[in-house]
Amino acid sequence: MSLEVALRHDFGPFGLDIAFSVDRPGITALFGPSGSGKSTTISAIAGLLRPDAGRIVVNGRVLLDTERGIVLPPRRRRLGYVFQDARLFPHLSVRSNLLFGWKRAGRPASRAEIDHLVELLGIGALLGRRPGMLSGGERQRVALGRALLTAPEAVLLDEPLSALDHARKQEIMPYLERLRDEARMPMLYVSHAIDEVTRLADHMILLDGGRVAAAGSVSEVMARLDLFPLTGRFEAGAVLETVVGRHDPADALSELEFAGGSLVVPLVDAPPGARIRARVRARDVMLALHEPRDISANNILQVEVAGIRLDEGAFADVQLACGATRLVARVTRRSVERLGLRPGLRIVAIIKAVTVDRRSLSPMGEPPAG
Structure with missing residues (x-):
């Protein structure tokens, strides 16, 4: 289970030039201040942005290699993507939103696997409801379920808690922890909140100005004095x-x-x-x-x-x-x-x-x- 990323992209006043790898399941946080390149990186991995140059490999499968002219479209990358807002289909029930992801899976989950995921995310009582009847935390849990039912090789989470208030964040955190501990795939978690990173992530990649400032276990990175301006003083x-x-x-x-x-x-x-x-x-x-x-x-x-x-x-x-x-x-x-x-x-x-x-x-x- 691995994810290899090398990207270069020029935005004029800002340039992205990064390389990193994730070689284990669990959550790796992509962390850094606003404008450091976090969302640009995850958009490039998902195929929503085509970088000037780069190479992206998931479990040995090449998704992008600009030198060789390989650029797989998003639908063929087999990646689960959870946005800041849940982006559920408002006219469909929770069950139908989940099955939308299931129908697009290369290897559809069995009924037992679907039931386990529903239990894992605590959304069994929500299946008959529509998104408009859910809280923000409930919508994000459904979005996680839909992403996982596409049978992805990796999951990308782009600040999934940023639109939630403190109470809703505390509501969804235990589900993210359970997902981290049970899912056997790499999960790249974009956040600018260090308390989320230290609670959820096992490893972190620290970005600053479009470059990788540090990478390693959360404990290693958080203990480095030279990184304190980037890791945040209040929560450091x-x-x-x-x-x-x-x-x-x-x-x-x-x-x-x-x-x-x-x-x-x-x-x-x-x-x-x-x-x-x-x-x-x-x-x-x-x-x-x-x-x-x-x-x-x-x-x-x-x-x-x-x-x-x-x-x-x-x-x-x-x-x-x-x-x-x-x-x-x-x-x-x-x-x-x-x-x-x-x-x-x-x-x-x-x-x-x-x-x-x-x-x-x-x-x-x-x-x-x-």
Whole structure:
């Protein structure tokens, strides 16, 4: 399961010149500020834009090779596409919208596969309704189902949550997580919201000015200080892949273990050994030279300063090594001077808050039953 992309296109004042590959199922985020080339890239992959030069290969099948004169039209690319707005047929029921995609599949899904997808997306109760009777989140779930029933080799999601308010985003997120964990195909997810990326994506490709600024796992990219202006200061921080160690039902707490330490969080609904994604924002990390006493924080970690990036303003970003794991703290420049922070210095990190991903996987990497 692979997607290979190399594109060049000149828009005059803006030029796109990128190359990247996705070699595994799951969600790869295409992230960057407005005007970085995200939507242009996904439009070229879908066949809605013909670049000046490029090559696109999905699972060894060439969709575009300008040097060889190969340009497959969108209908022959076997890609599922979910737009910002659902673009459902308003005169058709949800069932008929889904079957529209099914009828155009090279290998139509069986009834059992259709039923499983309907259950996966939680749209069974909506089948008889028309799009005008659905919420924004419900429409996007139906759009996902229609795209998947075309039996695509890859799925392109072009900011599918951008038109939704916060409540509707929270409604659809768990379905996207389930889809990510069960679908065995590459999914390219375009977004400018870093909280969506850190929750949903396993890998990310960071674009800036029509170029690839960085590519790698979400945890690797998010921990790099040099990328903070691009990854967003408010949501910037570390993404940790953890394993549930044990539960303390009496205090309603769970312990999450990671390479280098552990975190105590509110009780999570996952068995010991399950893998859980946790996110620690840079703004939620305090630093001290010595371990504090009589403090309410449950998470106090021994760390080493790995790097410091001074902001143009009052703040500084400090990269911290906690074993093999990298954390990031945002403090004032005055704090850096007052504490004498420098690479190699052993200090203490106090974690004020941890955001836990709702996804949980069993020790074997499969979604838990039920």
